[in-house]
Amino acid sequence: MTNDTPPPPKPDLHPVFTVTNIQHKVRVLDGTKVTYASWVRLIKLHVRGYKVLSHIDGTPAPAETDASYELWCEVDAHVLQWIYGTLSDDLLPRVLEDESTARAAWVRVENIFNNNKGARAAALESEFNALCLGNMPSLEAYCQGLRELVGMLKDVDAPVTERRLVI
Structure with a gap:
């Protein structure tokens, strides 16, 4: 069965x-x-x-x-x-x-x-303004550093304009 x-x-x-x-x-x-x-x-x-x-x-x-x-x-x-x-x-x-x-x-x-966007934005702005090609090992590293900072600034509602990035 x-x-x-x-x-x-x-x-x-x-x-x-x-x-x-x-x-x-x-x-x-x-x-x-x-x-x-x-x-x-x-x-x-x-x-x-x-x-x-x-x-x-x-x-x-x-x-x-x-x-x-x-x-x-x-x-x-x-x-x-x-x-x-x-x-x-x-x-x-x-x-x-x-x-x-x-x-x-x-x-x-x-x-x-x-919760700390303002303070983070201020610190990142300072870092962005201080970034200098002379302190970087290459142009590629400098551009990558700029891209990373631009992304982080965007994350804290402080986007960088294209015009400012070019300057």
Whole structure:
């Protein structure tokens, strides 16, 4: 006698569980070589692609009594690992907390970069004005330094105009 009932289908593996090392996809945020704005763009690209944007965009978690809550917690832990895994050694201690969610960590990183825009803009302006070709090993290094500073100034809402950059 055989059992004609097919076995229950195996649940699909959530795409987030297929990422083994986020640093292969998103560079480490240090605020200098990798700016906050570029890090946000890269992280958001990946959370959309792996269908976990709701873990950082403020969408509420399901209720603890909801059948999907346990999976939500596992997925959130992975997204939280992505955030922690893409922060520099200087930033990580400022963001790392026990019992955190990905959204809470996302907001802590955002606050670090957005709460001191004025002071950061002033420091970057000074650095931009002081950058000198004579102090750089090559013209290419000088241009790269300018590009990096322009990007960082844009991140703190102090964009450099094309005219000023040329001058």
